[in-house]
Amino acid sequence: MKVLLINGSPRAKGNTSVALAEVAKQLEKNGIDSETVWIGNKPIRGCIACNHCKQHSGACVFNDDVCNGISAKFAECNALIVGSPVYWGQPNGALLSIIQRAFYSNGANIAGKPAAAIAVCRRGGASASFETMNMPFQMMNMPVVTSQYWNIVYGREPGQAALDTEGMQTMRALANNMAWLLKATDGKPAPGRGAEPWEPMHFIR
Ligand SMILES: Cc1cc2nc3c(=O)[nH]c(=O)nc-3n(C[C@H](O)[C@H](O)[C@H](O)COP(=O)(O)O)c2cc1C
Structure with missing residues (x-):
């Protein structure tokens, strides 16, 4: 079983990387594999609602950025963890663009799989960022995996997150809970929309 970890920071070896590495190490201790994907620091497009992906x-x-490469990994993984630095009280814009495009184009391959978000900040805005990242999971029948605190890690300069001992503990507890859920469900995704087929209603009269 494998967890896909997305590092949404433009800093490859920044504090988001420290937080995700702690998760990966603890997953490994639980016998769960992981793959960490860095979104890089090249330009990333936003969704233009063209619906090309549907056809x-x-x-x-x-196809000129990392989005399709990352969304191709949705099918191979059993669970997803997204980590982002906090920018202006929000997740990094490039990461949000990837999530919005990948979930819209290739959401069928991630639906129902356990997920968690991690917000990394110097001082404030982590709760709002954490909630923002959780929003798509809840629309996609993805069981949101919890920890013993919100998944928040503090640090400013690259590497400082390792000094946030409670944050690191939160990362390990998250990994333990993720491993527990994956083992309890044999890595199978949640069944989906339940008994009722979707009846879209777009507030058009
Ligand atoms: C454009 C920008 C905006 C930021 N906004 C916030 C903020 O709103 N709140 C905060 O606590 N830290 C803020 N920070 C600091 C980063 O969240 C912090 O340095 C974090 O550790 C970066 O993670 P990284 O090392 O993985 O890139 C901001 C940094 C940048 C570059």
Whole structure:
């Protein structure tokens, strides 16, 4: 079983990387594999609502950034953890663009799989960022995995997050809970929308 970890920071070896590495190490102790993908620091497009992906097997029309490569990994993983630095009280914009595009184009391959978000900040805005990242999970029948605190880690300069001992403990507890859920469910995704087929209602009269 494998957990896909997305590092949404433009700093490859920043504090988000420290938080995710702690999760990966603890997953390994629980016998669960992981793969960490860094979104990089090159330009990333936003969704243009063209619906190209709906006619092209979940491939986003933009093939000049990392989005399609990351969303291709949705099918291979059993669970997803997204980590982001906090920018202006929000997750990093590039990461949000990837999540919005990948979930829209290729959400069928991540639906129902356990998920968690991690927010990394110097001082404030982590709770709002954490909630923002959780929003797509809840629309996609993804069981949101918890810890013993909100998944928040503090640090400013790269590496300082390792000094946040409670944050690191929160990361380990998250990994333990993720491993527990994956083992309890044999890594199978949650069944989905339940008994009722979706009846969209777009508030159009
Ligand atoms: C553009 C920008 C905006 C930021 N906004 C916030 C903020 O709103 N709250 C905060 O506590 N830290 C803020 N920070 C600091 C980062 O969240 C912090 O340095 C974090 O450790 C970065 O994670 P990284 O090392 O993984 O990139 C901001 C940093 C940048 C570059």
